[in-house]
Amino acid sequence: MSTPTFTAATLPSNDNVNPYAFSVDLNGRWFAQKGKMIAYYGRIRFEALSAGPLDALVAASFHSPLYAQDWIVAEGQGKLLLADRGFDVNSFDLDEGNLTIRAGNLLAFEPGLELKQSIIPGFLTLIGTGRFVAASNGPVHFVEPPIRVDPQALLGWADCPSPCHHYDHSYMRGVLGAARMVFGVGGTSGEEHQFDFTGEGTVLMQSSEAVMSDDVMLRDLEGQIGMVGTSGLQRLQQSISQRLSAERQ
Amino acid sequence: MAQFRLNGSKMLAVDLAGETIKALNGAMVAYDGQMSFKRQGMTGGEGLRGALKRRIAGEGMTLMEVSGQGTVFLASEATEVTLVRLNGDTLFVESESLLALDAGLRTGVHFVGLRGMGTGQGLATTKVEGSGTAAIVSDGPAIALEVSPSEPLCVDPHAYVGHLGQLQQDVVTDVNWRTVLGQGSGESVQFRYQGHGLVYVQPAERGGILEI
Known part of the structure; x- marks a missing residue:
């Protein structure tokens, strides 16, 4: 077996070179x-x-100031190879559709699509017609609602309503549950929080729980601070200092 | 000749019948038959001058000599293995990407100057010359891209693995005031290859010293 060799002419056109690289x-x-x-x-x-x-x-196409510094425009003519940390890379076509995807996993998209921030922090929504490229750690699985998925394994969803949070009831019960609610500590299985999907559509999952460790979530929270009033800010400050002092112990 | 073959995409198997090969120190995962492993001396088979150059360049490389009868299996941190056959060509590769080579191949240090700065590669790269097979490793399967005079190729320094053939390498920079403000394109520094040859890239990006 030898390594496949490509030239500009033999590189695939808008298709995968191997499971981990995409040629635009x-x-x-x-x-x-x-x-x-x-x-x-x-x-x-x-x-x-x-x-x-x-x-x-x-x-016309990019409506997310929060992520603008993470994105660039490639302009010109030629073959462009994209890859991401050795993750699986896949392309998807949208036809007058909408799809929401984890911000860190979206690699590229055609300007025929419009990018907007999703209501769910850390996710981006693509609307319109065109092709986009996304990365996933392990192959992508398509499942249909109703389903509950682990937040880290969720890649995105298409056509169905945005998910809601689902918490296991036992998480809130008893002394330990109360302690968790106040301090955020205590033994847990790590699986008491899921995203709950209902309605018609498709949910995309990756086969691991590895997500890009970046500050997307934090930036999202920061972006939402603008919507909070003075009293809200004071409360936030209080809970943050409470958490900080709990962490220091 | 020692027979290099892949055993799956992440493991190299080498059939030996009394020959000697060089391999990354500690890369042996299994063998059958009679094998002996010997760490190469201080100079790594490059002579005193070569060893000195390597020390100065910081292009550290520890190889061992494997010889015997049977099959030896080599692997390194589940990285993907690519076989490169050399017929008197020169392969340029980072020392950490080298898994094994035929005894007939010579290694040396090649100074690349400032282009290695900021890409996490240091000032030098390793040069492999001669005839035989070399096995290189990459994070994800390597893709070989051909370069011809009419089709130059640009590569992200972080995804570069190695190159082979008569290639001229230069650095293309597109640094402007936006880069300085942290509003750059993130692809401001690229290697451009012109001439005849092959460039190996990997589908993952190493972290560099400088993020540009």
């Missing part, structure tokens, strides 16, 4: 997450979203 046949512009390009043939430029000439494109 670029002719125009694609949005891509920063740092996921591994190689390219041809004339391709990478621009930050703040670049002047991209204003119209960004205004």
Whole structure:
């Protein structure tokens, strides 16, 4: 067995090179997450979203100031190879559809799609027609609601209503449960919180619980602070200092 | 000639009939037959001058000599193994990506200058010359990309594994005021290859010293 060899002509066009790398046949512009390009043939430029000439494109397709610094636009002609930490990479087509996906797992998308922030922190929603590329740790599984999934194993969902949180009842019961509610400590199985999906649609799961360790969640929380009033801020400050002093012990 | 073959994508099997090969120190996971493992001396078979160069370059590499009759299995941290056959060519590869090589292959240090800075690669890379088979490892299966004069190739330094053939390597930078402000494209530094040859890339990115 030898390593497959590719040239610009023999690289697949908008398809996987192997399960871990995707080749985009670029002719125009694609949005891509920063740092996921591994190689390219041809004339391709990478621009930050703040670049002047991209204003119209960004205004039309990218509606998430929170994630703008993580994204770039690849512009030009050629073959562009994308990969992410050796994760499985897959492409999906949307046809006048919508799909919500974990922000760290979305690698690239065509400008035919519009990107918006989901109500669920750390997730992004794509709306419209076009192709996008996403990474998952292990192959993707498609399941249908009703289903409860582990938050870390959830990749995204399409067509169905946004999930709600589900907590096991025993989590809140008894002395230990009360202690958990106040201090957030105590022995748990680690599986008392799930996302609950109902309705028609498809839920995408990855086959592990490894998620990109980044500060997306934190930035999301920070972004929501703007919606909190003065009294709310004081309460937040209180609970944060309470947690901090509990951590120090 | 020692027979190099893959046993699955993450393990290298080498059939030996009295020959000697060089392999990454500690990479043996199993063997059958009679084998002896000998750590290479201080100079690693590169002579005193070569060892000195390697020390200065910080391109550390510890190889062992494996010889005997039978089959030896080699692997390194479940990374993917790629076999590269050399016919008088030169393979440039990071020392940590080298798993095993035929005894007939010579290794040396090649200074690359400043281009290694900021990519976590240091100032030098390892050069493998001669005829025989070399086994390199990568994080995820390596992809070989061909370069011809009409089709130059650009590669992210973090995904670069090695290259082979008559290639000219330069650094393309696209650093502007946005990069300085932290608003850069994240792909501001690339290696560009021109000429005739093959470049191996991996579908994962090493962390660099500098994030540019």
